[in-house]
Amino acid sequence: MGDIAINGPRVLFEIPILGGLPITETMRNAWIVMLFILCLCLFLTSRMEKVPKGKQAIAEKAVQMIDNLVDGTMGPGCRGFSPYIATLLMFSFCGSLASLFFMRPVTGDLNTTLGWALITFVLIIVNNIKYKGVGGYLKGFLQPIFVMAPLNVLSEVATPVSMSFRHFGNIAGGLVITTLLLAALKALSGFVLGFLPVPLLQIGIPGVLSLYFDVFTSAMQAFIFSMLTMSYVGNARSAD
Amino acid sequence: MELFQSFVGFSPWELIVTICNTLITFLIIKKFLYKPVRKMLAQREEEVQSMYSEAENAQTEAEKLRAEYTERLAKAKEEAASITKSATHRATVRGEEILKEASQQAADMVKKAETSIEQERKKAMNEIKDEITGLSVMIASKVIEKDINEDDHKRMIEDFISKVG
Numbered sequence: 001m002g003d004i005a006i007n008g009p010r011v012l013f014e015i016p017i018l019g020g021l022p023i024t025e026t027m028r029n030a031w032i033v034m035l036f037i038l039c040l041c042l043f044l045t046s047r048m049e050k051v052p053k054g055k056q057a058i059a060e061k062a063v064q065m066i067d068n069l070v071d072g073t074m075g076p077g078c079r080g081f082s083p084y085i086a087t088l089l090m091f092s093f094c095g096s097l098a099s100l101f102f103m104r105p106v107t108g109d110l111n112t113t114l115g116w117a118l119i120t121f122v123l124i125i126v127n128n129i130k131y132k133g134v135g136g137y138l139k140g141f142l143q144p145i146f147v148m149a150p151l152n153v154l155s156e157v158a159t160p161v162s163m164s165f166r167h168f169g170n171i172a173g174g175l176v177i178t179t180l181l182l183a184a185l186k187a188l189s190g191f192v193l194g195f196l197p198v199p200l201l202q203i204g205i206p207g208v209l210s211l212y213f214d215v216f217t218s219a220m221q222a223f224i225f226s227m228l229t230m231s232y233v234g235n236a237r238s239a240d
Numbered sequence: 241m242e243l244f245q246s247f248v249g250f251s252p253w254e255l256i257v258t259i260c261n262t263l264i265t266f267l268i269i270k271k272f273l274y275k276p277v278r279k280m281l282a283q284r285e286e287e288v289q290s291m292y293s294e295a296e297n298a299q300t301e302a303e304k305l306r307a308e309y310t311e312r313l314a315k316a317k318e319e320a321a322s323i324t325k326s327a328t329h330r331a332t333v334r335g336e337e338i339l340k341e342a343s344q345q346a347a348d349m350v351k352k353a354e355t356s357i358e359q360e361r362k363k364a365m366n367e368i369k370d371e372i373t374g375l376s377v378m379i380a381s382k383v384i385e386k387d388i389n390e391d392d393h394k395r396m397i398e399d400f401i402s403k404v405g
Contacts, residue, residue: 006247007244007247008244008245008246008247008248008249009244009245010242010243010244010245011242011243011244011245021253022243022245022253022254024245024254026254027254027257027261030257030258030261031261034261034264034265034268037265037268037269038268038272041268041269041272041273042272044273045272045273045276045277048276048277048280050280050283050284050287052280056280059273059276059277060277060280060281062273063273063274063277063278063281064281082274083266083269083270083273083274084266086269086273086274087262087265087266087269090265090269091261091262091265109245109254110248110249110250111250111251111254111255111257111258112258114250114255114258115254115255115258115259115262116258116262118255118259119259119262168248172247172248
């Protein structure tokens, strides 16, 4: 029964420079997901025609949907962010869904989500400074009164932290629960149906839960992360 | 022994790798999804635009042609009306002329006939006079059996006749 192990991402090997830079399972899976996204993009946009049909229609629909989402959340003139939002959506969704293919989800690693949140954080700061000026941005921390400054700074810093932990927590939580459930079902089937050579109860029940923890949560978190990025950056861009 | 990273933890190296991965994916999506799709959408929009402007041109042209044809038609109608009018006028004039000529001719003929009738009448009258004169002389000479001078008789009878007639 002591075989339940919930670990972080496995270290595949280490590059022996700077005291050993580990190549983790997360990185490998991320590269697989990137390769998949590259193939998907190439496939969807190959042999484009004037009259769209099939895969081309899907590609155009996807682009237009994300464009509309960006327009609706960030206001007009922000189409430049659309590819980045598409990147977040696809990378996050596919990275989470990797668990369906027996890979450790890419987003089940704090480094991944924190990396994205840091990009968002940088975008927020850059856009704030661009549209309000350094002084205007810093003055914003003194609103509504200067006493609030520490809290404002804290909330600003908390943005990437909360974003990354929300996404990571949801996926990692699903990972933990699925692992626990599998172990529990194995134990239960060994206890009740011990005469069978396979843990019968592991069939079916995890699939239903996986529908929630993998498919639904993946879509949900990808959407939430993108929406939050859009609204934060959109807020930063709206000069007031 | 397999090595594992901690379940909740982060390292700058892995963060950098994530950020690089994200940037690469961003470039992939931008270059291989957005660029071709945007290009295609722009192309289609351009085509629609050109089709619209073409249609508009065609409509303007048609409108122009229609105006031209209407004008031409009106002109043709006007011309036809004027032709009819002048023809009618000419016909009327010509008819009147013919009528006048005819009546003139008729009048001439009547006049000629009248003169010839008059002549005939005079001739007949003279003939009758002569005959009557001869007759009366004959009758008188027969009756009276007296030889009067024929010339005197003739004169007397002509007197008589002209008094009677």
